[in-house]
Amino acid sequence: MRILVTGGAGYVGCATVETLLAAGHAVVVLDSLVTSSRGRLPAEARLVEGSVADRPAVAELLRSERIEAVLHCAARSLVGESMRDPGLYLRENVAGGIALLDALADAGVDRFVFSSSAAVYGVPERTPIDEETPAAPINPYGASKLALETALRAWGARGLRAISLRYFNVAGASERSGEAHDPETHLIPNLLAAARTGEPVTLFGDDFPTPDGTPVRDYIHVLDLADAHLAALERTEGIPAGLTVCNLGTGHGFSVKEVLAAAEAVTGRPIPRTVGPRRAGDPPVLVAANERARTLLGWTPRRSTLPEMIGSAWAWEQRRGEVPA
Template sequence: MRILVTGGAGYIGSVITEELVARGHDVAVFDNLAKGHRDAVVEGAAFLQGDVLDGEALRGAFRTYGVEAVVHMAADSLVGESVGNPGKYYRSNVVGGLTLLDAMRDAGVGRIVFSSTAAVYGEPNKQPIEEDDPLAPTNPYGETKLAFERALAWYERAHGLSHVSLRYFNAAGATDRCGERHDPETHLVPLVLRAALGEAGEVVIFGDDYPTKDGTCVRDYIHVRDLAHAHVLAIEAIGAGRAKSRVYNLGCGGRGYTVREVIDAARDVTGRPIPARVGPRRAGDPAVLVASSTRIERELGFRPRHQDLAEIIGSAFDWMLARRRRGGARPAA
């Protein structure tokens, strides 16, 4: 298929693009490079710099590349920032998303896989979370992702749009060529690894008084390779008519890890000290968020291959070390 990946120069988007190209698809990346990196776009994929708020640029991309389906990754995605600046999130994630859907409608493109989030569940009553559990986001990030999911359903009713939404939490790990390069960095795994490398200060644990086994938040960590594979399965299922209008969770088999467990695992993997201190809770953070992947395993044959926390952390550390050897900027951007 000819597939447009919005946000395809970002961390997860670049790995999805890498996987799609390896599977023989014709891929065009559409990214404003506000957070993505041009050098993260794999050879063999076309690149167009543009913003999802720019409907004309999107329509031009659809015409130029003859797009048949979309993987929508472009979004703002920081929970804390969304609480302090909700308008930014409604513009990027809702207005930008609707601009994309209208451009798709105008171009006759009727298939989309959406990168959603398990933050749409808010503070769930049970673990692991299943797709039919109540939806009650506790922050604007989750709220705006849910708003776009609901828009997809209405666009299906009005325009026959086929869509799959993938809800997941914390992507981590790296491939040989793609890893996390956020600036500023807020994700736990790269933060603890930078601390191990002496490229960052002590790790801040946001609260240690949650109702969990060690008082720190529990989260789902899934290898970015597995996430990319799930997106490819979903877009190929839509293309073949095997999936339509579905929501799937993506998780690490129902087992989450506390913040302290991640820090301890990173110490073991790197063999280096990682200083950490406890800070206040972060606004909008639920205590436990772990997703069940049973539905996508059953319906699309998804099987995570890289669930071990040490493997996830080790792949990210190897990528950081390789980047240092190549003489690139600190593995931080």
């Protein structure tokens, strides 16, 4: 298959590009490099620098590269930034995404996989969270993901066959791609930074109604996520027009303190911590029900253990030369 990966120079996109290439697919990456750099992309993937919002240029790219399916990873994805500047998130993630869908229609491409997020669920009433759980995002980032899903449903009338993958907490590293967001808000890279620098990491609350008082989250290895993208891209051939949503998580949660202890074991270093107040809108437990991903995609997470996720992230940081010998 000939696949366009938007945002393919980013953390998730690049790990997925590696998996798609290894499966024998041809990959073109469209990325504005606004939160990434070209450095980590494998040489076999052609990089086109530009924005998904540029409808004529994207339509021309789809035609000239004879693209059959699009994986849309490009987005702004910082919750705090989305609270401060909601317009940026609606322009980039929603208006930009709609321009991309128009370009697909212009070029006659009808297969689409979308990087969505568990943020669409907001603070759900029950857990594990299945796809029928009402979507009620509590920040503009989650709202932007839900809005593009609404657009995908509407584009079904134009023949688009779309799968939206609602990721839970992505973690770990591939050969070339690990987490390097700026600012970094995710737990595991921040724990590894604390192990490296000795600067304490802040735990946001230890009085939640969970066994050890810290929040429980569902972590998924970025290479398990990449496998699910490969399966979803292949699956878009056989589904009816319209939108199919699908959670991507393991169905099992780890508490912040469990992740911290595992990071100390992997790095062999103590991780200094302080306990701060809870963050607004942080639920005690967020765990995915993943039966749909298992049946629809024939997918099983294989590497999403704490030692594998944290170990691969730590090894990736060492390969980048960020850890003193």
